[in-house]
Amino acid sequence: MKVGPLMHVVFVEPRFPGNQKDFVRGLHEVGAEVSAVGEAPLDALGSDLHAWLTCYEQVGSVCDEPALARAVQAIHRQRPVDRLEATVEAHILPVARVRAAAGLAGTSVRTAHLCRDKPVMKDALREAGVATAQSMGGGDASEILKFGRRVGYPLIVKPRAGAGASGTYRVEDESQLAELLPTLGVGVGAEVAVEEFVDGHEAFYDTLTVGGVVVHDFMTHYYPNVLEAMRTREVSPQFITTNRIDTAAPYAEVRDLGKRVIDALEIGTSATHMEWFFGDKGLKFSEIGCRPPGVRAWDLYCAANEMDVYREWAACIVHGRKAQEASRRYSAGIVTLRPESDGRIAGYDGLDRVEARFGESVIDVHLPPPGTPTQPVEAGYMANAWVRMRHPDYDELRNMLDAVGRWVRVRAT
Known part of the structure; x- marks a missing residue:
């Protein structure tokens, strides 16, 4: 090289x-x-x-x-x-x-394909002994309905090569599934991924790897889980990257899971983004992309760890090694502020209170000016207004983000 x-x-x-x-x-x-x-x-x-x-x-x-x-x-x-x-x-x-x-x-074609095709990915990981939800992929409605009868409901249905919560549905019973499938093109050439619903806390584990070895990693939590966040106007969803990844014992199990996924999919020198759940069924892998996370999560990692993660990625690509250690000084997070209705932004209430209480902890804000058309709830965490913050204590940061979500109102007409 x-x-x-x-x-x-x-x-x-x-x-x-x-x-x-x-x-x-x-x-x-x-x-x-x-x-x-x-x-x-x-x-x-x-x-x-x-x-x-x-x-x-x-x-x-x-x-x-x-x-x-x-x-x-x-x-x-x-x-x-x-x-x-x-x-x-x-x-x-x-x-x-x-x-x-x-x-x-x-990244090889095999690895890229396994990271893109969710049902094939899960098959490969189950063969490697990685705990993940039961799943299938295909375009035959009768086979999908049989899968539902065998696995039970609720089920998750989404694009076979989807990313995030885009186009993802929770299906409660067979009649709802049978009604949904034709709207997704099943029966006329389209294929979907269908998965057992795994309940529990949802989070993600991101890495930079060199030759399959993790050289940087970051752990981030969703509040609430993504499907609820992307379907419910009344919540102000957030995700927070923790600075306790090296000290809190439960994260060791997630790190081990991540390493086994990287090995099984033969990921070499790359960024990775892995979703996971923890609930009554224990720790379950959800899916992986051999790429950075979306919604500018790396910006939070930069602010939390006092380093340039984009430059670290480049050092891994070009020099085959990291250039700097993560400080783990801060936790950092984003809270999404939803307009009270669809329409156009009319103004904001509560911002002065946020500045007075938490100003020194604010990384940056995005406040579309009055007159800006609103975006639908399902458009994502950065579609409308948001605030990003950091604090040395994870629990205190979560309380602060909760407070911002309660105090700030995005008025729309």
């Missing part, structure tokens, strides 16, 4: 979502030569990306594998390419296929 300024990394889609440019920045800062393939025209990239990139190729879609391959080849003719990297869920598998065809180092 080349290191330092000799390594030329092509990064896929540097402009959207907004924090994509931080991966490019990290690669540039650790000494790589960086080029990119994206969907925006060159003049839309902005001055930062122009300064960091050596070459850029525009394509209609970065998931169009022939177009992506041609773009990488065009860059390679100008500067020999050493690595091809992507960090967005939908990009991981097509990039892996182009990478393999070009003979470049990085």
Whole structure:
């Protein structure tokens, strides 16, 4: 492997979502030569990306594998390419296929496929002895209904290659399942993932790995669980990364679970994002992506650990090692503030109280100005207003985020 300024990394889609440019920045800062393939025209990239990139190729879609391959080849003719990297869920598998065809180092097609196809992933992990929910994938309604009779209800139904809670349904009985399946295209060519419902606390475990060895890891909790958070306007959901990962004994079991998943799926040098549940049935693995988490969770890891996680990822890619230790000084979290109704933002109540009580703990806020159209509840944690905070004590931070959720009202008309 080349290191330092000799390594030329092509990064896929540097402009959207907004924090994509931080991966490019990290690669540039650790000494790589960086080029990119994206969907925006060159003049839309902005001055930062122009300064960091050596070459850029525009394509209609970065998931169009022939177009992506041609773009990488065009860059390679100008500067020999050493690595091809992507960090967005939908990009991981097509990039892996182009990478393999070009003979470049990085996540394999097998690993990318296992991390993308949830039923196949769970089959592979069960074979490796990892505790996970019973599941199946397919497009035959009769087989799905048989699975429901065998496993029992409730069930979770979602896109076979989905990410997060997008397009995910909790189904309470067979009649509801039979009614739902045609709306998802089952019977006319579409396939879905169907899983046993696992009750319990939901959280996620994220890592940076080098050659399959975890060099950085982070543990983050949801309050409430994601399905409730993405379906219920009345709650102000939050997720919090804890600074107790090295000291609280229960996290050792999650870390061991994560290591077994990484080994089973043969994840090499990559970011990972793993969802897990703990309840009456014990610790259960949910799913993994060989990519960073969404909703800018890495920003919280940066603030909590007083380090640049994007740069750490780049150091792992380029130099095969981490550059800095996580301080674990803070826990950090986000609380989502939902508009009282759909419409347009009219204003905010309670912000002065938050500033007076917790101002020194606020990392940043997002408050769409009056007149901004609201986004639906299911659009996610950062769709409307939010506040991000940090504090050395996890329990105190959770109380603070709860208070922000109670005090701040987002008025809409």
